[in-house]
Amino acid sequence: MIPCYTDCMQELQQLILDHLPNKKKVTSKGWIWFNAPCCVHRGHKADNRQRGNLWFGTDATVGYHCFNCGYKWRFNGERLSDAAQDWITWLGVDAEQTRQLKMHLLQQQLQGADTPNTFVRSPVAVHQVTPMPPQAAPFHVWAHDPDPPEKFLQACAYVQHRHMQDWESYDYYWSPDTTHDMCDRVILPFYDQGEIVGWCGRLCVTAKPKQPKYFNSDIPPGYLFNQDQLKKNRKHVIICEGPFDAIACQGVAVMSSQMSDLQIKRILDHDQLPIVLPDRQDRNQQMIDQALAFGWAVSFPDWDADIKDAADARVRYGGIYTITSVLQAATTDAISIGIKRKWIRGF
Numbered sequence: 001m002i003p004c005y006t007d008c009m010q011e012l013q014q015l016i017l018d019h020l021p022n023k024k025k026v027t028s029k030g031w032i033w034f035n036a037p038c039c040v041h042r043g044h045k046a047d048n049r050q051r052g053n054l055w056f057g058t059d060a061t062v063g064y065h066c067f068n069c070g071y072k073w074r075f076n077g078e079r080l081s082d083a084a085q086d087w088i089t090w091l092g093v094d095a096e097q098t099r100q101l102k103m104h105l106l107q108q109q110l111q112g113a114d115t116p117n118t119f120v121r122s123p124v125a126v127h128q129v130t131p132m133p134p135q136a137a138p139f140h141v142w143a144h145d146p147d148p149p150e151k152f153l154q155a156c157a158y159v160q161h162r163h164m165q166d167w168e169s170y171d172y173y174w175s176p177d178t179t180h181d182m183c184d185r186v187i188l189p190f191y192d193q194g195e196i197v198g199w200c201g202r203l204c205v206t207a208k209p210k211q212p213k214y215f216n217s218d219i220p221p222g223y224l225f226n227q228d229q230l231k232k233n234r235k236h237v238i239i240c241e242g243p244f245d246a247i248a249c250q251g252v253a254v255m256s257s258q259m260s261d262l263q264i265k266r267i268l269d270h271d272q273l274p275i276v277l278p279d280r281q282d283r284n285q286q287m288i289d290q291a292l293a294f295g296w297a298v299s300f301p302d303w304d305a306d307i308k309d310a311a312d313a314r315v316r317y318g319g320i321y322t323i324t325s326v327l328q329a330a331t332t333d334a335i336s337i338g339i340k341r342k343w344i345r346g347f
């Protein structure tokens with residue numbers, strides 16, 4: 001009997017996992033980093049800084065990207081590319097075993113079997129994928145550099161100052177590229193089921209006139225920053241405006257002053273009860289209006305007057321207090337929301 005797609009994929013994942021080097025690092029996104037096997041086969045120096053990056057998407061995709069020689073491949077569950085096949089062989093998997101797997105996948109395709117990607121899909125599919133800025137790599141990759149670039153250290157200092165210093169709380173990136181002052185920015189990738197679908201760059205130096213604080217790639221329609229939080233088994237989801245606030249309270253960010261229809265749909269597609277957390281100096285209060293329209297909760301936490309958002313609160317009070325105070329202050333009572341919103345308007 002010919003194995004089905006699921007068997008093939010499990011077999012592929014197992015083959016790879018069995019042959020990965022012992023020395024590896026798994027990040028909070030579930031990405032695996034290890035010394036890349038590709039570079040020496042492509043005329044580059046052997047990698048000894050764990051620049052090979054492998055990830056398994058929840059929709060059965062597997063991807064690889066080498067931050068040393070630039071080799072990459074992606075397996076979408078249907079066809080094993082030559083690039084992937086070569087790489088698997090470089091990893092030390094028996095060439096005959098790889099060839100057989102490739103053949104099984106081909107047989108599946110010829111028989112018109114349902115592609116594996118049709119059975120797990122996010123409710124609002126993300127269509128666009130914007131490439132990362134040139135030479136962008138995660139913080140820990142730059143940190144392995146014996147002589148890290150000055151501007152990378154500046155980006156680290158910024159993250160530390162925002163109190164997001166445990167890098168595990170988000171996989172930040174940095175790039176030496178000067179287009180849009182990228183080297184002066186911390187890059188926050190947009191993750192979707194473990195895959196990067198876009199990014200935003202937050203300036204980490206004082207802005208020059210007309211220099212935007214945030215520079216974003218295209219935002220995929222309906223995308224919410226940190227939206228993988230929606231998949232967690234939690235009672236509530238905290239909805240913020242900015243990415244650092246979302247990281248600070250383990251919520252999601254709309255990256256705008258109001259939610260788009262697709263973002264609202266994405267939130268409604270999950271079972272978590274939404275709590276809107278407006279910025280406290282915000283004159284633009286559309287998110288509160290939207291929350292009132294849907295009967296969602298709004299939170300006005302009892303923070304010191306000079307704290308303007310969740311990111312600030314986390315610096316002063318720590319992550320746990322920040323989240324509990326948001327939950328405790330959440331209310332769906334329209335009168336109470338009406339009174340409290342005037343306070344942030346500055347009346």
Ligand SMILES: [Zn+2]
Nearest residue numbers: 038039066069
């Ligand atoms: Zn490589």
